[in-house]
Amino acid sequence: xxxxxxxxxxxxxxxxxxxxKIIVVAFKSFPGPxxxxxxxxxQVFLKQVYFTGFxxxxxxxxxxxxxxxxxxxxxxxxxxxxxxxxxxxxxxxxVIRELGPLLxxxxxxxxxxxxxxxxxxxxxxNGEIDSIExxxxxxxxxxxxxxxxxxxxxxxxxxxxxxIFSILGAFLVASIGWxxxxxxxxxxxxxxxxxxxxxxxxxxxLFFGLFLTAACCRHGLAVGKSTTQIPQAxxxxxxxxxxxxxxxxxxxxxxxxxxxxx
Amino acid sequence: xxxxxxxxxLSLAGISAxxxxxxxxGDMIILxxxxxxxxxxxxxxxxxxxxxxxxxxxxxGFDTAARSDQELRDARRRIGIAYGSGGLVxxxxxxxxxxxxxxxxxxxxxxxxxTRGLSLLxxxxxxxxxxxxxxxxxxxQKKIIGVARAMLIAxxxxxxESPVSGMDQEEKNNFFKIAEEFHRENPDRSSVFITSxxxxxRYLPEAVVVNLTKGRIL
Numbered sequence: 001x002x003x004x005x006x007x008x009x010x011x012x013x014x015x016x017x018x019x020x021k022i023i024v025v026a027f028k029s030f031p032g033p034x035x036x037x038x039x040x041x042x043q044v045f046l047k048q049v050y051f052t053g054f055x056x057x058x059x060x061x062x063x064x065x066x067x068x069x070x071x072x073x074x075x076x077x078x079x080x081x082x083x084x085x086x087x088x089x090x091x092x093x094x095v096i097r098e099l100g101p102l103l104x105x106x107x108x109x110x111x112x113x114x115x116x117x118x119x120x121x122x123x124x125x126n127g128e129i130d131s132i133e134x135x136x137x138x139x140x141x142x143x144x145x146x147x148x149x150x151x152x153x154x155x156x157x158x159x160x161x162x163x164i165f166s167i168l169g170a171f172l173v174a175s176i177g178w179x180x181x182x183x184x185x186x187x188x189x190x191x192x193x194x195x196x197x198x199x200x201x202x203x204x205x206l207f208f209g210l211f212l213t214a215a216c217c218r219h220g221l222a223v224g225k226s227t228t229q230i231p232q233a234x235x236x237x238x239x240x241x242x243x244x245x246x247x248x249x250x251x252x253x254x255x256x257x258x259x260x261x262x
Numbered sequence: 263x264x265x266x267x268x269x270x271x272l273s274l275a276g277i278s279a280x281x282x283x284x285x286x287x288g289d290m291i292i293l294x295x296x297x298x299x300x301x302x303x304x305x306x307x308x309x310x311x312x313x314x315x316x317x318x319x320x321x322x323g324f325d326t327a328a329r330s331d332q333e334l335r336d337a338r339r340r341i342g343i344a345y346g347s348g349g350l351v352x353x354x355x356x357x358x359x360x361x362x363x364x365x366x367x368x369x370x371x372x373x374x375x376x377t378r379g380l381s382l383l384x385x386x387x388x389x390x391x392x393x394x395x396x397x398x399x400x401x402x403q404k405k406i407i408g409v410a411r412a413m414l415i416a417x418x419x420x421x422x423e424s425p426v427s428g429m430d431q432e433e434k435n436n437f438f439k440i441a442e443e444f445h446r447e448n449p450d451r452s453s454v455f456i457t458s459x460x461x462x463x464r465y466l467p468e469a470v471v472v473n474l475t476k477g478r479i480l
Binding site: 137 | 368
């Protein structure tokens with residue numbers, strides 16, 4: 001039992017370290033201010049932000065509105081309609097601290113994580129990575145760096161949208177169902193919403209974005225010569241990303257709790 | 263003349279004997295291989311994308327196996343490579359593929375890149391769409407874009423891998439005419455045709471032919 005646990009922890013550490021290495025190598029290749037390569041890299045970045053951020057916005061808004069309405073119903077059932085301060089506190093704890101970053105990351109993994117792993121796997125099999133390298137272009141600089149920055153930016157921004165729209169969905173239900181005024185509702189939210197809460201949310205989004213992209217890039221680029229490996233790479237990328245997101249969520253939550261208590 | 267590439271006792275799958283050859287600035291050489299797969303593999307070996315299992319390759323005087331990734335990339339920026347399949351990036355449009363190395367490595371304005379690109383495509387007789395993804399182009403159109411991309415950077419050496427497979431007679435004639443003109447533009451430029459198609463020899467009477475199927479040493 002102990003040896004199995006030790007093996008599991010060790011493999012987790014190795015996995016996180018190898019992904020951290022990919023992130024570091026990508027950021028080390030960041031082009032200097034006079035490097036003309038910034039133009040094509042910026043194009044890849046903007047495309048990634050468009051596909052991951054802009055095109056996911058609709059689904060994020062729908063899910064966040066639904067989550068907001070469901071949560072507020074449960075919270076009001078639990079604490080009663082007149083206790084706006086407690087409603088706000090529970091809502092901020094659940095949505096801003098946990099569900100916002102976590103569900104946004106899951107949506108991005110399902111939508112863009114698979115796309116990244118599949119696209120890179122296809123490029124590898126087609127010899128396009130070699131073709132890019134043959135032009136003297138570092139693949140980590142042109143393919144990985146803009147994807148990591150693009151997806152991470154999108155995850156952070158989508159999380160903010162998620163949180164805003166879940167608050168909006170919650171207010172609509174509270175207002176219609178229990179006649180809670182906007183002023184009382186917002187006071188309940190903002191009395192709990194501190195810089196610390198927002199920092200935890202942004203920190204989670206940042207790490208989720210970095211590691212989920214690195215995992216999907218790694219599995220995409222690990223494809224060999226057979227096309228059957230592409231869906232396998234996509235599945236592995238998604239599974240590892242999901243796993244890491246939950247592990248990182250636990251680590252950051254624990255670290256923030258320790259920070260608060262110190 | 264400056265030595266560009268030297269292969270020493272190189273082993274290649276599909277060729278029984280070890281091969282050695284040297285390519286100097288100004289040379290026009292046809293490397294005849296037994297099949298297209300060998301041409302592709304040899305191209306990757308010559309530019310350091312693959313390491314030789316035995317033997318050595320010296321690119322601009324340095325052993326490719328001993329050079330760092332960055333040094334190899336810097337060396338590749340002096341080489342234009344026209345792949346048999348075109349070697350285009352599937353998620354970039356034809357025009358973006360063509361201009362990628364110029365945007366990446368040179369401080370040129372959009373206007374200048376546009377002028378250079380369009381003039382070269384006109385010279386190569388490209389009539390396809392520029393804003394289409396490679397998946398919507400024919401093989402010969404992909405090849406022309408690949409050749410144009412290799413020529414656009416005005417390289418010291420240009421490698422053509424399986425250059426005319428999939429081209430019709432008129433496209434072949436035009437291609438060899440342009441390739442010869444491009445070779446003569448710079449007396450120090452070397453042009454290397456890596457192919458299994460013996461017909462290429464007929465189109466390039468001035469070129470030195472190295473028959474790698476016999477492991478011949480120059």
